[in-house]
Every structure is written in structure tokens, then in C-alpha cells.
Amino acid sequence: MNAPRPRPQLGPWYRTAPRRRLLRRLPASRAARALFVLCATLLVAVTVAALAWLWNGTPYPQSDPDRIAVRLKDQAQRAYEEAALPGRPEVELGRVETGTCYYQGLRSLAHIDEGRPDVRSFDLDWQVTAVPEDVARSGLQRMRARLERKGWTLVDTGVDDRPGFRFRNPAGEDDVQQVQHVDARWYRETGTYAVSAYAGCGKLPDGFDEYTWPERDWAPAAVTGAPATGARVTPPAPRSATPR
Numbered sequence: 001m002n003a004p005r006p007r008p009q010l011g012p013w014y015r016t017a018p019r020r021r022l023l024r025r026l027p028a029s030r031a032a033r034a035l036f037v038l039c040a041t042l043l044v045a046v047t048v049a050a051l052a053w054l055w056n057g058t059p060y061p062q063s064d065p066d067r068i069a070v071r072l073k074d075q076a077q078r079a080y081e082e083a084a085l086p087g088r089p090e091v092e093l094g095r096v097e098t099g100t101c102y103y104q105g106l107r108s109l110a111h112i113d114e115g116r117p118d119v120r121s122f123d124l125d126w127q128v129t130a131v132p133e134d135v136a137r138s139g140l141q142r143m144r145a146r147l148e149r150k151g152w153t154l155v156d157t158g159v160d161d162r163p164g165f166r167f168r169n170p171a172g173e174d175d176v177q178q179v180q181h182v183d184a185r186w187y188r189e190t191g192t193y194a195v196s197a198y199a200g201c202g203k204l205p206d207g208f209d210e211y212t213w214p215e216r217d218w219a220p221a222a223v224t225g226a227p228a229t230g231a232r233v234t235p236p237a238p239r240s241a242t243p244r
Contacts, residue, residue: 058104060119061176063202069096069215071179072124075197079184080126080220082146083139083193091126094218098122098210101201120210121201124218127194136186136193140164143184143195152182161188176202 073096080091099122100115140163147167148154158164164185172178176199183196210216 060101060104060201060203063120063122063176063199063204065122065204065208065213066215067177068122068179068199068202069124069213071177072096072122072197072199073215073218075179075182076124076126076195076218077220078146079139079143079182079195079197082142083128083131083195084135084142085128085131085139085193086135088220088222089128091128091220093125093127094220096122096124096213096216096218099201119201119203121199123196123198125194125196126218126220127192129193130191131186131193132191133186133188136191137163139193140184140186147182155181156183158185162186172200176200 076094098120101119101121103114103116144154144165144167152167152169154165155168156166162185164183166181166183168181169179172180178199179197180200181196181198183198185194186192187194
């Protein structure tokens with residue numbers, strides 16, 4: 001009887017054949033292999049960065065609360081001088097407050113109407129009641145003339161019972177440290193003369209606490225002589241926003 005022929009050993013070849021074919025497709029030289037690895041790494045990094053941007057949106061710029069406060073107070077002081085209110089009354093409000101800023105990108109869908117604790121806007125509002133109409137209109141005219149001379153853009157005007165305006169600062173469009181908008185109104189019903197200055201959203205420095213912030217409060221400085229028509233007010237020296 002003829003002995004049965006042994007079957008060919010296909011196991012090792014079968015398992016390693018795909019690997020050998022893959023290796024034959026890879027670049028032969030060491031430099032080419034290194035370039036391949038580098039390109040693959042860069043592709044992964046770019047993909048991760050793109051996904052992060054899609055999730056988080058455009059990052060907020062870093063803000064400097066002290067510098068912003070100085071500029072907000074500068075605008076508030078100039079507006080108070082231009083108003084030339086009889087008797088130089090004290091103002092209501094007069095405090096730099098922070099405002100809500102929201103999540104961006106797809107992450108905002110997971111935080112609908114939820115503000116970011118590390119990103120805030122800044123504004124300073126002041127108002128005086130029982131201001132006569134002629135005084136209010138004169139003050140508004142002086143303030144508007146100064147903003148127009150400085151190159152600010154008129155974006156809104158008042159109505160008959162609420163004369164006033166809103167100006168946008170072109171320099172504040174790309175710089176979160178600048179005052180972006182100034183708004184002034186006079187309300188006929190109560191005689192309220194109100195001014196607001198606003199700076200946009202920025203990332204707060206570590207350790208910032210709005211409630212212990214030295215630059216938070218503001219009151220108009222004493223003014224003597226004729227009302228200002230554009231003279232610059234020297235702001236106070238900036239202080240650190242981070243408690244020490």
C-alpha cells in the first residue's frame with residue numbers, strides 16, 4: 001500500500017502572508033518610513049484639533065479686568081462731565097459689573113442658556129433722575145459730538161420719549177480690552193439720564209473675584225468750571241485684578 005502523502009503546512013504561510021504583503025507596500029527606505037509615520041502623526045493631530053474646535057468653538061481672548069475697568073470709568077467720567085448736570089448730583093449704580101458669556105461650538109448644545117464661569121463681559125452703568133429735558137439734550141449733543149470726532153460709529157438712535165444713541169467703537173471689534181459700545185438715553189417719563197459703557201467677553205485671569213475687586217466701584221470725580229467737550233480724563237493707575 002502506498003503511504004498517504006503528507007498535507008502541506010499552510011498554517012504559518014497563511015497567517016503571515018497578509019503581513020508580508022503589507023510590508024511590501026510600505027516604503028522601503030528608513031527615511032521614507034519615518035516620513036510616513038510623521039505624516040500619520042500630523043494627520044491625527046490635525047484631526048484632534050479640528051474636533052476640539054468643532055466642540056468648543058472659537059476660543060475667547062484673555063481679558064485684563066483692571067485695564068477694562070479703567071477704560072469703562074474713563075467713558076463714564078467723560079459722559080458725566082459732558083452732561084453738565086445742575087448741582088453735580090450723585091449717580092445711581094456706578095459700579096463695574098460682569099455679564100454672562102456662553103459656551104460656543106457644539107458644546108453649547110450641552111449647556112443651553114448656561115453661562116461660562118471663566119468668561120465674562122464688563123459694563124458700567126450710571127444714571128441720574130429728574131434731569132430737565134433741555135439739560136439732557138445738551139449733554140447728549142456734547143457726548144455725541146465727542147464720539148463722532150473720535151471716529152466711533154453710530155449704530156442706534158433714540159425715539160421721541162427716549163432721545164439718545166448708541167455708538168460702536170471700531171477699535172473694540174477685535175480687542176476685548178477696549179470699550180465696545182457706549183449708550184446714552186434720556187427718559188421723558190422719569191427724567192432719567194442714563195449712560196452705559198460695555199466691553200465684550202473675555203477669559204478671566206486665575207484668581208479673579210468680582211466681589212473683592214478693588215476696581216469695581218466708581219463715582220464721578222469732582223468737576224469745576226465749564227463742562228468738558230472732549231478733554232481727556234486721566235484714569236487711575238491700574239491695579240492687579242488678582243487678590244494678593
